[in-house]
Amino acid sequence: MQTATIKGRGSLSNKTPRFEALQREAVDDDWAPGEPGDAPRRPTTVAVEQAKSIISHNSSPDIYFDQSINPYRGCEHGCVYCYARPTHAYLNLSPGLDFETRLYAKQNAAELLRKELSSPSYVPKLIALGANTDPYQPIERRLRITGAILAVLEEFNHPVAITTKSASVTQDLDLLARMASKGLARVFMSIGSLDGDIARTLEPRASAPGARMQAIRKLSEAGIPTGVIVAPVIPALNDCDIEKILFGARDAGAQDAAYNVLRLPLEVADLFREWLLRHYPLRAAHVMNLVRQMRSGKEYDSDFRTRMRGSGAYAELIRQRFRRACAQAGLNQRRTLLRTDLFVRAQAPQPARRQAAERRSPPYRAAAPRVAEASPQLTLF
Incomplete structure (x- = not known):
């Protein structure tokens, strides 16, 4: 088992996917270069994927949306606790290091979205971006697939809610401001801790907590309804920051707030325990005892009634602290309801008209088609 720290990565191992019959085990042979305790860096590779559909649907009773879009599979932010990690096993890849280093970009996402929204049978409902992997992870700066998706949603006057850990969401500030002025957009920034040391190892390639607070300020000043999600709340590690995050977000202009406690489904439990023993060995047993409480x-318990907030005395204490802090900070006083009555079903342009439209469109709409010209696999870092 690889337990050495890998710079810029959250996982400490790359365990075999759960569907594989044969299991691999890493062994330290003392030949790896670098500082003691550090492992060799792994590059990020991105494979271009031609998706067959782009809007995902769910019927989970504890989620406020039933439609979502995930422009990418895998996430370079490398958050070791990420509940989406087990989905990489369906690609025959590890939920560990593979999840944050072997990514898939849905190059045709905007094109598929235009087609699905143009269907006569489509009924407009809120679409969430960031339900599984982050739509503004580092590769978005180059590929701009999320930007292309937002451009299509703006064209159709379709409501969208974004959840992210990245200050890069401000690169689409003008577009989101236009949509928000019509009641079509809101953004939630996820912040789990204000401690830079914790954030650097827990979420190694996500924006620093201070940068996320600044992004909330910029979004709010642009008139975009903005909220903060305190997530994940990890007992005896970052739960001391709940009130600080809520009041800091309020001062930055946030209107809404939510929270989730740590979730450890399937392979995530082992990955988190490895991280905890490596970085906080003296707290590890106490943290895991409180998680089990x-x-x-x-x-982990997948029950819809408790998976987000937990149960028991400690979970109730967190709930009461959160509610009291929100009341004192004036958060969640009014909920911004996004509109669906402005939806316009645009006609899909003919090939010649499409080319003309692309020439007139802003950079984020022209960026996605350029990905198709690249090689099927790109090494970025």
Whole structure:
């Protein structure tokens, strides 16, 4: 098992996917270069994917949306606790290092979205961006697939809610401001800790906590309804920051707030325990004991009623602290409801008209087609 720190990565290992019959085990042979305790850096590779559909649907009773779009599979932010990690096993890849280093970009996302929204049978409902992997992870700066998706949503006057850990969301500030002026957009910034040391290892390639607070300020000043999600709340590690995050976000202009406690489904439990033993060995047993207290004695409980907030005395304490802090900060006083009555079903342009439209469109709409000209696999870092 690889337990050495890998610079810029959250995972410490690359365990075999759960569907594989054969298991691989890493062994340290003392030949790796670098500082003691550090492992060799792994590059990020991005494979271009031609998706067959782009809007995902869910019927989970504890989620406020039933439609979402994920422009990327895998996430370079490398958050070791990410509940989306187990999905990489369906690609025959590891939920560990593979999840944050072997990414897939849905190059035709905007084109598919235009087609699905143009269908006569489509009924407009809120679409969430960032439900699984972050739409503004570092590769978005180059590929601009999320930007292309937003351009299509703006054209159709379709409501969108974004959740991200990246200050890069401000690169689409003008577009989001236009949509927000019509009641079509809001953004939630996820901040789990204000401690830079924790954030650097827990979420190694996500924006620093201070940069996320500044992004909330910029979004709010642009008239975009903005909120903060305190997530994940990890007992005895970052739960001391709940009030600080809420009041800091309020001062930056946030209107809404939510929180989620740590979730450890499937392979995520082992990955988090590895991280905890490596970075906070003296707290590890205490943290995991409190996690089990919030999960009826287990490390994870998938029950829809409790998976987001937990259960038991400690979970109730977190809930009361959050509610009281929100009341004192004046958060969640009014909820911004996004509009669906402005939806316009645009006609798909003919090939010649499409080319003319692309020439007139802003950079974020022209960026996605350029990905198709690249090689099927790109090494970025």
